């Protein structure tokens with residue numbers, strides 16, 4: 001298992017991603033929708049991995065759905081950084 005940590009720019013939203021393989025063995029996919037293009041988002045799948053999302057100040061978190069509405073986009077209202085989760 002390979003653990004990666006990250007956060008939005010201000011640190012309000014943090015993630016702990018656990019992958020079953022080395023990170024360099026994944027090929028993240030880019031989405032060409034307006035939201036993902038604006039936020040520079042890319043995605044990967046690991047059925048046996050895990051993702052933990054922590055939010056320090058819940059009132060500074062906004063969720064947003066677009067398109068097929070199958071994903072909740074998480075946007076930090078403090079720094080404007082956006083991440084997505086399903």
Ligand SMILES: [Zn+2]
Pocket residue numbers: 008009010011012013076077078079080081
């Ligand atoms: Zn933030």
